[in-house]
Amino acid sequence: MITFGDDTIVQDIYGGLSGLIPRDYSVQPLGSLPYTSPFSEAVSIIPESEWPDRIKAMQGRFARHVYTGTPTEDFQNGLKFCWSFSLTQDVKCARDRAGLPHVDLLAESLGGAVNWRNKGNYCGAAIKYASEHGICDRSFSPKRYDLDPSTWKSGWEAEALNHKPLEWWELGQQNMRLETGTALLLGYSVYVGFNWASHAMSLQELQFDGSKFSVWTPNTHGSGQDWLLSGSRMIPDEAYVVRVCTWS
């Protein structure tokens, strides 16, 4: 596990993947995406004073523990597709929460959002694209990390419609840190972008070590590459909760 706190010097340890493009809120203001509403208008924020007790009560019950995806199937393998692989994790997590069967979804099938190039994207654009096109089952592309859909099995576009985020909340209207903690404590995973790391991730657990809070993500860099973020590093620049996905 890799830890990041306020005193961590961020180095370009992943060779400049730059998978996350910062969302320009002047062009795409909060609440302007379809099928969304501000989290803080829908849900009362849980005060930080209650977090330690709630963390105790939620042990073994966070999104991390419900999630059935694996580091192998979620590995982005150098593609600048963190925005896609982590959103795919969140959609799978929403399926797990609903008790739907596990499906290994093909994160590459969101490549149409960047014209099938190996390019970065911002989370809001990714979630909007996924809600319109869906994410297909990995079995349609036997060769992993292939961004040429003409080589995939026919019918993948129709199958992808079975796996769409339908409704989601946007976080950050009031207080990004408190809203993120609240969503995690309610059992949701949170799809986030960290501009300092140029990286998108799925946050799945809130932790407390007696002195500081941290958020945990399985990350999409393979086995053993999960991150634990604390201090200012745990506050996303962009964050969403997929609350409903397609029933399939």
Added chain:
Amino acid sequence: MNAKKRFALVLCLVCLTGAWWTQWGPAIEVPFISWLWPSSKPAKVFVVRESSDAIKLTVPQLAWINSPKLAADCKVAGIELHVIDPDVKDRDGKMPTELAPVIERATKAGLPRMIFVGSSGRLTDFALPSDDASARAQIGIGGTP
């Protein structure tokens, strides 16, 4: 008709009525008389709640509806456990046929609600259990949180 035949006829009618009630009769959530008729384990259990109402649930309720252990124990007992939002849709943007009666029943009774679907499709609805132990008892599975 002699007394024996009358007795047999009445017995038959009672049995048939009981069978009908068990299969299609209305669910009655009255613990002190519930032993009067047999109940089988549900085939599916649905927790229907508004996503935004998660904050209104108590911490023990939140803990059990998010419990992978409880879900796994249900699975071992042959029961599907689903936690759903009434806004859920299928790929065509319609309410899934399978869920329509469940959501209708839950919404009518008032959310959040726990709905049992029997193997015959019979629905029974309950208030959301207060914690893991109550949920296990209500669903009819053993085990510990």
